[in-house]
Structure formats: C-alpha cells, structure tokens
Amino acid sequence: MNIFDILGPVMVGPSSSHTAGAVRIGRIARRLLGEGTPVMASIGLSGSFAATGRGHGTDKAIVAGLLGMQTDDERIATSFEHAQQEGMAYTFSHVKLSGEHPNTAKLVLTGKSGRSMEIVASSLGGGRIMVVELDGLRAHFSGDLPTLIVQNMDQPGHVSDVTSMLAHKGINIATLQLSRDHPGGNAVMILEIDKAVPQEGIAWLARTEGIHRVTFVDAEPVAVQG
Amino acid sequence: MAIESMALLMEAGKERDLFDIILESDCRERGATRGDSLSRMSMLYAAMRRSGEGYDPSLRSGSGMVGGDGARMRAYAASGKTICGEYIGSVLAQALEMGESNACMKCIVAAPTAGSCGVLPAVLLPYQVREQLDDETMVRALYIAGAVGQIIAEKASIAGAAGGCQAEIGTASAMGAAALCYLAGGDAQAVCHAAAIAIKSLLGLVCDPIAGLVEVPCVKRNAAGAMIAMSSAEMALAGIRSAVPPDEVIAAMREVGDKMDVSLRETGIGGIAGTPFGQTIAGKMAGQAL
Numbered sequence: 321m322n323i324f325d326i327l328g329p330v331m332v333g334p335s336s337s338h339t340a341g342a343v344r345i346g347r348i349a350r351r352l353l354g355e356g357t358p359v360m361a362s363i364g365l366s367g368s369f370a371a372t373g374r375g376h377g378t379d380k381a382i383v384a385g386l387l388g389m390q391t392d393d394e395r396i397a398t399s400f401e402h403a404q405q406e407g408m409a410y411t412f413s414h415v416k417l418s419g420e421h422p423n424t425a426k427l428v429l430t431g432k433s434g435r436s437m438e439i440v441a442s443s444l445g446g447g448r449i450m451v452v453e454l455d456g457l458r459a460h461f462s463g464d465l466p467t468l469i470v471q472n473m474d475q476p477g478h479v480s481d482v483t484s485m486l487a488h489k490g491i492n493i494a495t496l497q498l499s500r501d502h503p504g505g506n507a508v509m510i511l512e513i514d515k516a517v518p519q520e521g522i523a524w525l526a527r528t529e530g531i532h533r534v535t536f537v538d539a540e541p542v543a544v545q546g
Numbered sequence: 547m548a549i550e551s552m553a554l555l556m557e558a559g560k561e562r563d564l565f566d567i568i569l570e571s572d573c574r575e576r577g578a579t580r581g582d583s584l585s586r587m588s589m590l591y592a593a594m595r596r597s598g599e600g601y602d603p604s605l606r607s608g609s610g611m612v613g614g615d616g617a618r619m620r621a622y623a624a625s626g627k628t629i630c631g632e633y634i635g636s637v638l639a640q641a642l643e644m645g646e647s648n649a650c651m652k653c654i655v656a657a658p659t660a661g662s663c664g665v666l667p668a669v670l671l672p673y674q675v676r677e678q679l680d681d682e683t684m685v686r687a688l689y690i691a692g693a694v695g696q697i698i699a700e701k702a703s704i705a706g707a708a709g710g711c712q713a714e715i716g717t718a719s720a721m722g723a724a725a726l727c728y729l730a731g732g733d734a735q736a737v738c739h740a741a742a743i744a745i746k747s748l749l750g751l752v753c754d755p756i757a758g759l760v761e762v763p764c765v766k767r768n769a770a771g772a773m774i775a776m777s778s779a780e781m782a783l784a785g786i787r788s789a790v791p792p793d794e795v796i797a798a799m800r801e802v803g804d805k806m807d808v809s810l811r812e813t814g815i816g817g818i819a820g821t822p823f824g825q826t827i828a829g830k831m832a833g834q835a836l
Contacts, residue, residue: 326695327688327691380651
C-alpha cells in the first residue's frame with residue numbers, strides 16, 4: 321500500500337464498501353449504458369447491501385452513481401431528489417444472487433434511446449468494485465483500466481476483428497475475457513487495455529457484420545480505501 | 547529505501563528529516579514527482595479542514611443514533627467549566643464532529659479508514675490553530691502519519707474486519723501520535739515510540755458496531771483515539787520510550803487481531819453490537835432492509 325492508500329480518499333461516508341463502492345457501481349453502470357442518465361433503473365440488492373444498505377446509504381449511493389456523481393459528492397445524501405429532477409425513475413428490490421460476493425447489486429437500466437442493459441457488480445472493500453455479469457453473461461472487470469466491450473454473435477472471426485483493430489491502432493491488451501450463452505448464441509468479449517480506443521476504431525468494429533454492440537469506457541482511477 | 551519497519555525509520559531518521567525520507571520513498575514507489583506528491587497531500591489536508599468546517603449539528607445518521615454530539619462538546623468546551631480545559635475540549639469536539647459527519651453522509655478524508663477519520667484531524671487542526679503553524683508544516687506531518695500507517699498496514703492490518711478496531715482507531719491513533727510528536731520537535735526515535743505507545747494503549751480493541759453501521763461505538767472511539775494520540779506523544783516527548791521495540795508492538799497487534807473472534811471483527815454480532823440495545827437497533831434496521 322502506498323501512502324495515499326493510507327491517507328484518503330476524500331469520500332462521502334459512512335462506508336468505503338457500502339457507500340463509496342456503491343457509488344462506483346452506479347457510475348460504471350451509467351458509463352456502460354453510455355447514454356447519460358438512464359430514464360429507468362431497477363436496482364436489486366443482495367447480501368449485506370440489502371441487510372445494512374439503508375443505514376449505510378447504499379441506496380442513495382447507487383442512485384448518485386447512476387446520476388454521474390463521484391464518491392466525494394455531498395449531493396449523494398440527497399440523490400433521490402436529484403434523480404427526480406433529472407427524470408430518472410428507480411425501484412429497489414431484494415434479490416438473491418447465489419455465489420456472489422456479499423455486497424452485490426444487480427442493475428437493470430433503460431436509457432433514453434430505449435435500450436436496456438443489465439449488470440451485476442460487487443463491492444469488494446475499500447471502494448474497489450468488480451462487474452461480474454453483463455447482459456446475462458459472465459464478466460470480470462473493474463473499470464479501473466480502459467475497457468473495451470464487444471457484444472457479438474458467437475461465430476468465428478470476431479476475436480480476430482477486435483485484436484486486429486487494436487494491433488492496427490497500436491494498443492496493448494492487458495486482459496481478455498470471452499463468454500457466451502450457448503454455441504452460436506450471444507457472446508461478449510471484454511478487453512482491458514492500456515490506452516483509449518480512437519472513435520474510428522470503435523465505429524469500424526460496430527459496422528462489422530455479427531457485432532451487435534461496442535462499448536468503450538475510459539479509465540477511472542480508484543483511490544478509495546477504508 | 548522502502549519504509550518497511552519502524553527500525554528502518556528510526557535508523558534513517560538519525561541522519562535526515564523523516565519528512566524528506568518519506569517523501570522520497572513515496573516518489574520512488576509511485577513514480578511521482580515531489581511536486582505531485584506534495585500537491586496531492588496538500589489537497590488531502592485542505593479536504594480535512596473543509597470537512598471539519600462542513601459539520602452540520604442538525605444531521606442524524608441512518609439509524610438515528612448519531613448526530614449533534616460534536617456541537618454539544620464544542621459548547622461545553624467553551625463553557626470554562628471543563629475538567630481538561632478548552633483545548634482538549636476542542637480536540638474532542640473535532641473528533642466527534644468528523645465521526646458524525648461520516649455517519650451522516652458528509653464528505654470526509656479516510657485516515658486510514660472512514661470509520662477512524664476523526665482522529666487525525668482532531669489532533670492536527672486545533673494544534674495548527676494554537677501553534678499558528680502554516681499548512682506546509684502540517685502537510686509534512688501528514689507524511690509522518692502516512693508512513694506509520696503504511697508500516698502497520700504492511701505488518702498488521704488497518705481493516706476492522708481483519709484486525710478489529712485496534713486496526714482502525716488504533717492505527718489512526720498511532721498515526722496521530724507520530725504526527726503530533728514530529729510537529730512538536732520530537733526526533734525519529736520519539737516519533738516511532740509515540741506510535742508504539744499509542745498502539746499498546748489500544749491493543750485488543752474489538753470492532754463491534756451496532757447493526758454493522760459505522761456509528762456506535764465508532765464515533766466516540768475517534769475521540770478516545772485522539773486522546774491516546776496526545777498522551778502517547780506527550781510521553782514520547784518527555785523522553786519516555788516504549789519498553790518493547792515499536793516493530794514488536796506492531797507484530798503483537800497482528801497476533802491479537804488474528805486471535806480475535808470473528809464476532810468481534812466488524813460482523814455486528816459481539817461486544818457492543820451484541821448488547822440487548824444493540825440487538826434492538828439491529829432488529830429495527832433489519833425491518834428497514836432494502
């Protein structure tokens with residue numbers, strides 16, 4: 321741990337896992353949706369998030385993250401009012417997510433375009449988070465590194481499409497994950513990379529036959545501890 | 547030199563100022579420039595002061611158990627009728643205010659954790675005012691505090707779930723003792739022994755928050771941690787040394803944390819959380835589960 325893991329972050333209390341981590345789960349969901357503030361969010365909480373979330377402000381924190389707030393934004397405490405002003409409807413429910421980390425949330429978002437997206441993410445402690453499921457497919461990424469997500473038909477060649485594009489742009493791959501629902505069904509490719517993908521690279525992939533959707537989220541440094 | 551032990555810190559501190567040693571170590575560790583490191587630390591100190599100024603006595607925590615005590619303490623401190631005097635009263639008030647702000651969803655600086663965020667500002671902010679020190683000097687003291695926290699994190703723990711409250715308030719208190727001792731002119735020996743005396747004073751403290759919330763007994767323990775930081779710094783400045791070497795004290799902290807029952811490590815089961823009152827609150831909060 322470096323000295324700034326000991327001192328800092330500057331954050332809205334009371335808990336790095338239940339408050340700051342929850343804000344970050346809301347934020348990564350918003351960024352993955354990529355359409356600004358969602359119009360509708362169904363928020364399912366499990367485990368300790370459900371049991372002690374009210375006292376820790378986990379509910380307000382997730383809504384704050386969905387509105388784009390950072391972990392040190394004092395408007396987190398009044399995020400429900402801000403959601404109303406911005407026209408975001410939301411519901412909370414208690415969900416059972418077996419096998420997941422005790423602090424896990426499942427978010428189903430609908431964006432302004434009508435597109436919907438579903439993510440499951442866990443708060444691991446110290447404000448660190450992990451997205452463990454995206455649109456029903458297994459995932460494992462934090463959003464700390466620039467992340468490229470490609471959703472495609474499960475057919476030969478798409479990994480090559482993506483890696484060729486990155487090679488062409490001179491972008492190094494840190495991690496690569498593949499997941500699919502069934503052979504020939506829906507697949508997702510998640511790449512953590514060392515720098516941002518230029519817009520034309522994303523557009524080129526998006527035009528490729530068999531690729532349904534391409535999402536890029538740039539790095540967001542995490543300095544939360546406590 | 548990576549700062550791996552109190553012994554190293556004491557040895558290196560014979561020749562040079564602790565602040566320079568720690569700043570250099572941070573720059574090397576993170577590949578940062580002196581300017582980057584210093585400006586980041588200055589921002590943290592400014593945020594600490596802002597948090598202190600942002601205290602709102604009307605706020606109440608999620609469970610309703612916490613809020614308003616900082617203002618009570620501050621009014622009492624100014625009454626002229628205190629046992630320990632106005633200065634100590636202002637330290638206690640600062641610690642309570644910060645802990646309450648955290649519980650009430652205000653912005654704080656984790657030091658080392660959110661639950662123990664009140665100790666460091668409580669010993670530093672009033673001291674700066676009384677001694678009329680500039681911010682630059684206070685920022686130097688934060689490096690001393692940070693290095694002590696780093697050593698404890700490495701050799702023991704700074705998480706209540708792993709090592710009990712001694713890991714959170716205990717560490718914060720050791721950091722505060724070291725920082726104060728440095729500001730008051732203590733040498734590297736005195737600084738490290740101040741930290742060791744603080745750890746020994748809080749060794750074995752369990753993490754037993756009611757309903758698992760960072761409220762009771764967390765907020766008041768920030769006030770206690772600040773007092774232990776001050777008494778430890780005073781002893782070290784008087785020339786008193788920890789009979790047990792500081793690194794051995796930290797090793798003992800680790801051992802005690804490992805032996806602590808899981809019901810006393812941030813699970814909301816044992817200790818204060820397990821009292822009939824604690825269980826009643828926990829039941830009430832469970833009724834409001836999301």
